[in-house]
Amino acid sequence: MKKTLxxxxxxxxxxxxxxxxxxxxxxxxxxxxxxEAVILESTSPxxxxxxxxxxxxxxxxxxxxxxQANVDARKAVIWLILLGGSDxxxxxxxxxxxxxxxxxxxxxxxxxxxxxxxEADYYDSRLKIDGGKKLKIEKSFKINKSLLQQDLIKKxxxxxxAQVAGALGLPTIMVIPETSxxxxxxxxxxxxxxxxxxxxxxxxxxxxxxxxxxxxEQQQVLQELTSxxxxxxxxxxxxxxxxxxxxxSDIYIAYNVTIESRKLGSTTVKKGVVACRAYETTTGxxxxxxxxxxxxxxxxxxxxxxxxxxxxxxxxxxxxxxxxKEDARQGVQYKVILNVSDNYTKSDAEEIIFAFTDAIKKTAxxxxxxxxxxxxxxxxxxxxxxxxxxxxxxxxFFKQNYKGAGVLTRVSLSRxxxxxxxxxx
Amino acid sequence: MKRTSRTISKLVHRTIRGILFSVVLGQTLxxxxxxxxxxxxxxxxxxxxALMVSDNHLQIGLADEQYFLNAINAGIRISxxxxxPLPDTxxxxxxxxxxxxxxxxxxxxxxxxxxxxxxEIVRILDxxxxxxAQNLVDETxxxxxxxxxxxEMGVTAEQIEQVMNSSYIYLPFISDYxxxxxxxxxxxxxxxxxxxxxxxxxxxxxxxxxxxxxxxxEASGSEEKxxxxxxxxxxxxxxxxxxxxxxxxxxxxxIFRLHTPIASIERRTIQxxxxxxxxxxxxxxxxxxxxVETNSGKIRFQKSGFVxxxxxxxxxxxxRQLSAAYAIQKGDWVKGMTMxxxxxxxxxxxxxxxxxxxTVKEGIFASDDFLISFADYDGLAVGADLDLQIxxxxxxxxxxxxxxxxxxxxxxxxxxxxxSTDNILDILIPDESLAAGLLYGYAGYMRRFYIGRLAxxxxxxxxxxxxILTDTYDDEDVTxxxxxxxxxxxxxxxxxxxxxxxxxxxxxxQAFPAMDWWTVKYGDEEVDVENYTGWAxxxxxxxxxxxGIYLHYSxxxxxxxxxxxxxxxxxxxx
Numbered sequence: 001m002k003k004t005l006x007x008x009x010x011x012x013x014x015x016x017x018x019x020x021x022x023x024x025x026x027x028x029x030x031x032x033x034x035x036e037a038v039i040l041e042s043t044s045p046x047x048x049x050x051x052x053x054x055x056x057x058x059x060x061x062x063x064x065x066x067x068q069a070n071v072d073a074r075k076a077v078i079w080l081i082l083l084g085g086s087d088x089x090x091x092x093x094x095x096x097x098x099x100x101x102x103x104x105x106x107x108x109x110x111x112x113x114x115x116x117x118x119e120a121d122y123y124d125s126r127l128k129i130d131g132g133k134k135l136k137i138e139k140s141f142k143i144n145k146s147l148l149q150q151d152l153i154k155k156x157x158x159x160x161x162a163q164v165a166g167a168l169g170l171p172t173i174m175v176i177p178e179t180s181x182x183x184x185x186x187x188x189x190x191x192x193x194x195x196x197x198x199x200x201x202x203x204x205x206x207x208x209x210x211x212x213x214x215x216x217e218q219q220q221v222l223q224e225l226t227s228x229x230x231x232x233x234x235x236x237x238x239x240x241x242x243x244x245x246x247x248x249s250d251i252y253i254a255y256n257v258t259i260e261s262r263k264l265g266s267t268t269v270k271k272g273v274v275a276c277r278a279y280e281t282t283t284g285x286x287x288x289x290x291x292x293x294x295x296x297x298x299x300x301x302x303x304x305x306x307x308x309x310x311x312x313x314x315x316x317x318x319x320x321x322x323x324x325k326e327d328a329r330q331g332v333q334y335k336v337i338l339n340v341s342d343n344y345t346k347s348d349a350e351e352i353i354f355a356f357t358d359a360i361k362k363t364a365x366x367x368x369x370x371x372x373x374x375x376x377x378x379x380x381x382x383x384x385x386x387x388x389x390x391x392x393x394x395x396x397f398f399k400q401n402y403k404g405a406g407v408l409t410r411v412s413l414s415r416x417x418x419x420x421x422x423x424x425x
Numbered sequence: 426m427k428r429t430s431r432t433i434s435k436l437v438h439r440t441i442r443g444i445l446f447s448v449v450l451g452q453t454l455x456x457x458x459x460x461x462x463x464x465x466x467x468x469x470x471x472x473x474x475a476l477m478v479s480d481n482h483l484q485i486g487l488a489d490e491q492y493f494l495n496a497i498n499a500g501i502r503i504s505x506x507x508x509x510p511l512p513d514t515x516x517x518x519x520x521x522x523x524x525x526x527x528x529x530x531x532x533x534x535x536x537x538x539x540x541x542x543x544x545e546i547v548r549i550l551d552x553x554x555x556x557x558a559q560n561l562v563d564e565t566x567x568x569x570x571x572x573x574x575x576x577e578m579g580v581t582a583e584q585i586e587q588v589m590n591s592s593y594i595y596l597p598f599i600s601d602y603x604x605x606x607x608x609x610x611x612x613x614x615x616x617x618x619x620x621x622x623x624x625x626x627x628x629x630x631x632x633x634x635x636x637x638x639x640x641x642x643e644a645s646g647s648e649e650k651x652x653x654x655x656x657x658x659x660x661x662x663x664x665x666x667x668x669x670x671x672x673x674x675x676x677x678x679x680i681f682r683l684h685t686p687i688a689s690i691e692r693r694t695i696q697x698x699x700x701x702x703x704x705x706x707x708x709x710x711x712x713x714x715x716x717v718e719t720n721s722g723k724i725r726f727q728k729s730g731f732v733x734x735x736x737x738x739x740x741x742x743x744x745r746q747l748s749a750a751y752a753i754q755k756g757d758w759v760k761g762m763t764m765x766x767x768x769x770x771x772x773x774x775x776x777x778x779x780x781x782x783x784t785v786k787e788g789i790f791a792s793d794d795f796l797i798s799f800a801d802y803d804g805l806a807v808g809a810d811l812d813l814q815i816x817x818x819x820x821x822x823x824x825x826x827x828x829x830x831x832x833x834x835x836x837x838x839x840x841x842x843x844x845s846t847d848n849i850l851d852i853l854i855p856d857e858s859l860a861a862g863l864l865y866g867y868a869g870y871m872r873r874f875y876i877g878r879l880a881x882x883x884x885x886x887x888x889x890x891x892x893i894l895t896d897t898y899d900d901e902d903v904t905x906x907x908x909x910x911x912x913x914x915x916x917x918x919x920x921x922x923x924x925x926x927x928x929x930x931x932x933x934x935q936a937f938p939a940m941d942w943w944t945v946k947y948g949d950e951e952v953d954v955e956n957y958t959g960w961a962x963x964x965x966x967x968x969x970x971x972x973g974i975y976l977h978y979s980x981x982x983x984x985x986x987x988x989x990x991x992x993x994x995x996x997x998x999x
């Protein structure tokens with residue numbers, strides 16, 4: 001009897017616990033219902049304009065539904081910047097999983113409010129759906145993307161740019177106008193105010209995001225100064241040094257600017273169109289291309305260029321950042337071009353290249369061969385930045401570890417480009 | 426004064442006809458659909474200064490035709506539109522071709538317009554776009570980094586496309602023209618039927634016209650036959666009435682109807698971004714509601730109440746200025762819901778059955794042709810007011826202010842005997858009557874105050890009272906009237922049944938003292954007559970409270986022009 005009673009009590013207890021669990025109301029998620037949002041434009045280096053859709057819950061008073069839909073639209077905006085679109089702030093799986101831990105508290109209304117710089121007075125559209133039970137709104141917002149990024153850095157979801165790059169450092173970027181040769185890019189910058197304006201806008205974005213920026217005109221001035229110094233001292237110019245200076249950036253952004261105009265009645269209206277392309281300097285790899293448009297209006301060219309460039313630059317920089325993060329995971333990248341003296345026979349040269357490859361295998365985390373010719377070896381390698389902090393460190397390693405024929409000498413060492421030569425002693 | 430009774434009877438007839446017509450039109454034009462949440466954008470209108478007459482037997486003088494066109498163009502020239510008048514050469518070509526064709530159907534007209542007008546309109550729009558583009562540019566500049574730039578679609582290109590696509594053309598037409606000259610009426614009446622063809626000009630690679638709607642209206646005007654230009658004057662009166670109607674009907678076309686999101690709500694007052702730039706006026710009614718997607722996927726506007734404009738903002742310079750409106754029927758409203766215009770003439774028609782006291786003190790009235798005796802009576806009389814309440818709020822800047830013009834038709838159960846010198850029998854045997862007719866004509870001022878759907882109104886009126894007996898004399902209808910000049914004041918309590926109708930009760934006081942003032946109307950001719958009797962004359966007065974029921978309706982159109990009626994009344998007094 002006692003046994004039966006105990007069994008019954010245990011069974012009842014189990015049932016009550018199970019029942020209590022199933023009856024427990026689910027906590028309402030703070031995540032957005034809507035994932036419908038689109039970036040309209042980048043209005044400044046720190047702010048973006050977004051249009052988003054928000055949904056209310058089912059039923060309730062109009063004011064309540066309106067509030068819910070507004071909050072949801074605001075969440076959708078932040079979601080887009082964090083996770084949606086082609087260039088979200090959270091790009092790596094690690095960042096996403098880190099954010100997933102805090103997303104419920106992050107998407108609270110009070111937290112999101114700080115990032116909304118402005119929101120439209122009027123809806124772009126307002127519609128009751130589901131036979132009038134739910135409210136759907138479309139609204140425009142201006143968001144401080146930079147503040148959002150900083151906040152995520154503070155919360156440990158994103159790493160600071162400098163931190164991302166770690167020992168690698170942030171990429172050095174040069175901004176140059178596209179040219180087919182003559183006049184040169186620098187001449188264009190000096191003579192064409194539209195191109196100059198374009199460079200200024202991109203540079204403003206770059207500096208706002210703490211990238212190292214190389215200004216081509218200054219680079220040229222530096223080169224000229226160096227030449228002059230050598231000349232004053234009666235020394236010969238070090239052409240290899242000058243060459244290295246010219247390849248001083250990790251990435252360069254080439255851009256073009258077009259102002260299109262047409263007549264509307266007797267008024268000329270203009271539209272600015274800019275295209276930005278980001279390249280890896282050492283490899284010429286295209287990292288991203290974006291085109292930006294200004295509205296068509298009667299305004300000075302500089303204003304139109306600025307408007308168009310805002311749009312393009314923001315997206316290109318997002319691509320660069322993504323690329324740099326990805327690259328940083330592999331290590332610091334160097335381009336090594338080895339030239340083997342043609343005094344060697346082809347088979348000897350081949351042996352020399354094999355020997356050099358062995359040295360590379362010892363130092364590089366990974367490498368990619370571009371060209372393996374009879375006397376030339378062109379390779380990209382990624383090394384641990386903690387071990388190799390500069391190209392001269394790497395050169396020293398090669399010098400010490402090259403076991404093949406001939407003597408390894410450097411032709412030029414620049415930030416990312418190492419030109420080497422192997423010749424008979 | 427002479428034509429008061431006739432005018433009132435015509436007024437009743439026309440009003441009923443007008444109301445029925447309005448109801449039918451209202452039902453055909455009521456659906457409303459706009460892009461949800463969007464504000465009204467200005468439309469550019471091209472107009473053809475040419476009149477189409479669908480029956481070439483109709484002969485309308487050139488001066489009258491031009492008057493008609495001017496009236497229509499002035500009526501349709503409202504603030505929500507930009508205008509692109511078409512060049513004279515084009516108009517001339519079109520008119521010539523129209524004249525050659527004679528009677529044209531709607532499809533023939535469309536083909537003719539496409540051949541002669543469309544290419545030219547596209548060119549004109551390019552020129553006119555300069556002005557519009559400047560405005561849009563201002564707005565873009567103002568908003569530059571703030572408002573939506575649908576870059577992915579090309580903002581300014583879209584705006585220009587919008588301007589291009591918002592080009593419309595209208596053509597006035599007359600389909601029927603009738604002149605009636607009744608023998609027993611010294612006036613002739615011109616009745617016209619006509620309207621506007623509205624087309625949408627679709628620009629692009631294949632410019633074309635798309636018919637939007639054909640608006641129909643009818644109107645009439647009267648003038649004394651004797652006058653040399655009677656028909657022309659009557660036609661012009663009808664033309665101005667038609668212009669007035671067509672303006673309201675045009676405003677009621679869904680693409681031209683003003684609509685805007687609510688900017689803010691504070692208790693029963695809402696603010697919204699429309700104003701003088703769009704031509705809104707005090708007291709104009711707007712529906713408030715929201716767009717709802719039905720289960721079948723259709724989008725409809727669900728009304729949840731209505732408001733009347735209480736403050737008109739001057740947003741011509743600063744488009745951020747907000748107008749205000751007060752809620753009469755208020756729903757569960759929130760910022761962002763939509764207001765949709767409900768175009769009306771601004772003239773309400775009120776019907777007020779009422780009761781009041783009449784006092785008749787026995788006596789005799791004798792003129793050259795008639796002798797009338799009245800018995801004593803002191804009791805209730807019954808009548809019905811029919812008023813036109815013309816909204817003058819935009820003029821005097823006080824909301825819900827009305828100029829009231831109206832009349833009462835009633836009956837008083839007083840015994841009378843009427844002798845006339847028409848023949849020996851009439852001299853000896855009187856026409857005895859148990860009741861006399863009562864007619865009032867009055868004008869005054871009314872003010873209404875809304876408290877939600879309830880409203881109180883007060884009005885002060887100055888009017889004329891006619892106590893009427895009728896007879897025949899020399900085979901002609903004769904009306905013998907005792908007249909009095911007096912005042913009325915009323916206080917009413919109304920309930921807004923819907924946006925167009927109020928129902929309520931009223932009580933007031935009228936003071937029409939006894940006056941020995943008699944008129945006899947032979948046929949159309951009315952003369953003041955002397956009272957020759959040495960006996961005490963009948964003393965007819967009404968100094969009494971009055972009370973009744975109140976019903977008003979705001980029609981979208983009327984087939985007569987109250988302004989013209991007023992003018993006729995003024996001429997009468999002169």
